[in-house]
Amino acid sequence: MFRAFVADASQLSEGAVLLVDDVLTTGSTLLACRDALRAQGVEDFYYAVAAH
Numbered sequence: 001m002f003r004a005f006v007a008d009a010s011q012l013s014e015g016a017v018l019l020v021d022d023v024l025t026t027g028s029t030l031l032a033c034r035d036a037l038r039a040q041g042v043e044d045f046y047y048a049v050a051a052h
Helices: 028-039
Strands: 017-023 045-051
Touching: 017 028, 028 045
Parallel strands: 017 045
Antiparallel strands: none
16 A cells, blocks of 8 residues: 555644544555655544444
8 A cells, every 4th residue: 555645734734633444454544544644744643443
């Protein structure tokens, strides 16, 4: 999932970001999203998953 997502952090307000995924298997989707946001300067994340 390397570079699978692109983020535009200019649309975010200050503070933490909540990433939501329906199913967690390897966690690669959440981590790829986190990495895209982190590249834009976002530092704080929370994760929510509906099923594991």
